[in-house]
Every structure is written in structure tokens, then in C-alpha cells.
Amino acid sequence: xxxxxxxxxxxxxxxxxxxxxxxxxxxxxxxxxxxxxxxxxxxxxxxxxxxxxxxxxxxxxxxxxxxxxxxxxxxxxxxxxxxxxxxxxxxxxxxxxxxxxxxxxxxxxxxxxxxxxxxxxxxxxxxxxxxxxxxxxxxxxxxxxxxxxxxxxxxxxxxxxxxxxxxxxxxxxxxxxxxxxxxxxxxxxx
Amino acid sequence: xxxxxxxxxxxxxxxxxxxxxxxxxxxxxxxxxxxxxxxxxxxxxxxxxxxxxxxxxxxxxxxxxxxxxxxxxxxxxxxxxxxxxxxxxxxxxxxxxxxxxxxxxxxxxxxxxxxxxxxxxxxxxxxxxxxxxxxxxxxxxxxxxxxxxxxxxxxxxxxxxxxxxxxxxxxxxxxxxxxxxxxxxxxxxxxxxxxxxxxxxxxxxxxxxxxxx
Numbered sequence: 001x002x003x004x005x006x007x008x009x010x011x012x013x014x015x016x017x018x019x020x021x022x023x024x025x026x027x028x029x030x031x032x033x034x035x036x037x038x039x040x041x042x043x044x045x046x047x048x049x050x051x052x053x054x055x056x057x058x059x060x061x062x063x064x065x066x067x068x069x070x071x072x073x074x075x076x077x078x079x080x081x082x083x084x085x086x087x088x089x090x091x092x093x094x095x096x097x098x099x100x101x102x103x104x105x106x107x108x109x110x111x112x113x114x115x116x117x118x119x120x121x122x123x124x125x126x127x128x129x130x131x132x133x134x135x136x137x138x139x140x141x142x143x144x145x146x147x148x149x150x151x152x153x154x155x156x157x158x159x160x161x162x163x164x165x166x167x168x169x170x171x172x173x174x175x176x177x178x179x180x181x182x183x184x185x186x187x188x189x190x
Numbered sequence: 191x192x193x194x195x196x197x198x199x200x201x202x203x204x205x206x207x208x209x210x211x212x213x214x215x216x217x218x219x220x221x222x223x224x225x226x227x228x229x230x231x232x233x234x235x236x237x238x239x240x241x242x243x244x245x246x247x248x249x250x251x252x253x254x255x256x257x258x259x260x261x262x263x264x265x266x267x268x269x270x271x272x273x274x275x276x277x278x279x280x281x282x283x284x285x286x287x288x289x290x291x292x293x294x295x296x297x298x299x300x301x302x303x304x305x306x307x308x309x310x311x312x313x314x315x316x317x318x319x320x321x322x323x324x325x326x327x328x329x330x331x332x333x334x335x336x337x338x339x340x341x342x343x344x345x346x347x348x349x350x351x352x353x354x355x356x357x358x359x360x361x362x363x364x365x366x367x368x369x370x371x372x373x374x375x376x377x378x379x380x381x382x383x384x385x386x387x388x389x390x391x392x393x394x395x396x397x398x399x400x401x402x403x
Contacts, residue, residue: 048345
């Protein structure tokens with residue numbers, strides 16, 4: 001569909017009111033792109049008509065080539081990153097599983113007055129996982145904890161070495177039964 | 191020799207495939223198909239990016255990010271929908287994000303950037319139509335600084351890329367009435383800003399109707 005100057009100008013209002021079909025809109029835009037007089041007329045009407053004549057910017061072969069080269073380089077980089085990351089990720093998964101298993105139950109043989117199991121959440125102020133000390137929780141089989149476990153004092157300085165979203169359970173059944181402290185670390189994605 | 195021939199043949203075959211077919215082939219690991227898609231879609235992506243992101247170098251960065259994002263997320267492309275809409279959605283989202291971060295950078299380095307841009311604009315040689323286009327493009331860049339990312343994207347897609355309101359709604363992930371709202375506000379703000387930059391621009395011009403939007 002092609003439009004002459006008078007037909008085009010008659011349709012400006014309908015164009016701005018969004019009353020034209022796609023074909024007519026495109027015809028107006030095509031006419032504006034090629035006719036300086038109508039472009040001059042349209043530009044004073046409304047920003048929509050003023051900028052409609054701009055159309056899509058032409059893209060040179062050089063520009064397109066630059067984008068393609070950069071995309072190729074980006075894909076090569078990301079592929080290399082994935083190759084490097086995947087063994088590390090597998091290792092991290094195994095390490096996280098081992099750490100979780102180690103943290104799951106720490107049996108303490110120190111008798112203390114009987115208490116109901118209680119949950120102590122680590123405070124938000126504790127150090128983050130990036131802190132090298134964040135994982136420095138006693139491993140299974142480590143020497144017995146002191147009679148009053150530092151974990152029982154969740155608000156105390158000892159919890160500063162736990163991740164923020166760790167939950168500590170401290171169960172001391174008494175009667176000579178071993179005291180159990182276990183930590184659920186939700187930051188370990190296993 | 192055979193390899194060169196084969197590659198050329200594969201590329202030629204790729205050119206005959208639709209966007210969707212190329213996307214599906216690329217999803218299956220066909221890099222020739224993916225590159226054919228990049229070559230085919232670069233003009234459209236770059237054009238939109240240039241309109242939304244004012245700096246030409248930045249728009250190249252956006253285009254690269256768009257295709258990398260496409261490559262990474264091809265698994266998420268639903269082939270029941272238009273590939274173009276999906277691509278434009280990624281492109282406009284990234285361009286809007288880039289615009290936001292550029293604006294916050296501009297606040298910090300506003301004066302320097304302004305001087306650099308003025309110098310860039312003054313030194314570019316242009317023919318008469320190109321000069322006119324350049325002038326209009328500069329006016330748009332300046333006037334559109336006050337638009338939100340969504341308003342700008344809606345206006346660019348509608349008035350420069352000639353997209354339907356329904357398609358823009360799908361690209362921007364909103365309803366058609368919201369798109370119309372964005373367009374209305376964009377036109378109103380652009381008109382106000384143009385009047386600030388060039389006082390009397392719309393007054394006395396355009397006999398058909400004045401004072402719209």
C-alpha cells in the first residue's frame with residue numbers, strides 16, 4: 001500500500017488515535033521516511049509522528065560482525081567457565097554432603113541436668129559463609145564439648161563462627177544418657 | 191575443501207529455516223543454527239538497543255548480552271510462542287536494566303558525560319538526510335531521558351519498530367491497557383521535554399491538530 005501526500009496528511013489524526021490498521025500505519029511511516037515535506041508537516045504534530053519517520057536504524061555489516069564476534073567469544077568463555085566449574089562443583093557437592101553428615105550429630109558424653117531438647121537459632125549477626133571460620137564447627141569424633149556447650153549459648157560469641165541460617169538443637173536427656181547437639185546448616189545445598 | 195563446502199551448504203540451509211526452527215536446532219547444540227540466528231536478528235536487536243540505550247558502544251554491549259542470554263536460556267524458550275517476541279522481551283529487559291544502571295552512573299559523572307557527548311555530536315560528519323535523522327535522533331535521546339524504561343521501550347517498539355500493541359504487551363509482560371498508558375505518558379513527556387529543548391517546536395506547526403498528548 002502506498003499513499004500520496006494528501007492521503008498521508010489526512011491520516012495523521014487517525015494514526016495518532018491508533019485507529020489505523022497495520023498496513024496503513026506502515027504506509028504512513030514509509031511515506032514519511034521518503035517525503036521531506038510531509039515529514040516537516042508531521043514533525044510538528046506530535047512526538048509519535050516526529051519520531052515515526054526515524055524508523056529502525058540501519059545496522060552496518062561491520063556492526064553486525066562485531067556483535068557476532070563478541071557473542072562467539074562470550075560463548076567460548078562461558079563454556080570454558082562451565083568446564084572449569086563442573087569438577088569443582090562436583091567436589092563441592094561431596095564436601096557439603098560430608099560436612100553435613102559430620103555436623104548432623106555430635107554426641108557428647110558429659111552428664112548434665114536433664115533438659116528438654118531446645119532449638120537455638122544462630123543470630124543474624126554471625127559471620128557469613130565466606131568467612132573462612134564459618135565452617136570451623138567441631139567435626140564428628142572431635143573431643144568432648146565442655147559441660148556447658150558453647151552452642152547452648154547461641155547468643156554468645158561462640159556462635160559467631162556459624163552461618164547465619166544454621167539452627168542448633170541441644171538435647172540433654174540426663175540420667176547418664178549422652179548429651180546430643182546437632183546443627184542443621186541450611187546454607188549447605190545438598 | 192570438502193569442509194568449507196559443507197559449512198557453506200549448512201549455512202545456506204540455515205538461512206532457509208524459520209526463526210523457530212533455527213532456535214530449536216540451536217537448542218539441540220547446533221552452533222551454525224545459533225550463529226545464523228544471531229546474524230539474522232542482530233539488526234533488530236541492535237536497533238532497539240540503540241534507541242533505548244543512548245550510547246552506541248553501550249548498545250553493542252546490550253546486543254551481545256542479549257544473544258548470550260538467548261544462548262543460555264534456549265532451554266526455556268517455548269516454541270509455541272513467537273521467537274521474535276521472546277527475543278524482543280530479552281532485548282528490552284536488558285536494555286532497560288542497562289539504562290537504569292547507566293542513569294545511576296550518569297548521576298555520578300553527569301557533567302563529564304555531557305561534555306563528551308556534545309563533542310561526539312559536534313564532530314560527526316553527516317549528509318543532509320543523515321543530518322536530519324541525526325538531529326531527530328539526538329532530540330529523541332535528549333527528550334527521552336525523562337521517560338521510564340518501560341515508557342521508552344513501549345514508545346520505541348510502537349513508533350520506531352512498528353509493533354502492535356498486543357505484541358508490545360507480550361514483550362513487556364504487561365496488559366495492552368498498560369502499554370497504551372505507557373505510550374500516552376511517553377508522548378506527553380516527550381512533547382513537554384521537546385518544548386523545553388526547542389521552545390515553540392509544536393506551537394504553530396502541524397495544522398492538522400495541535401496540542402495532542
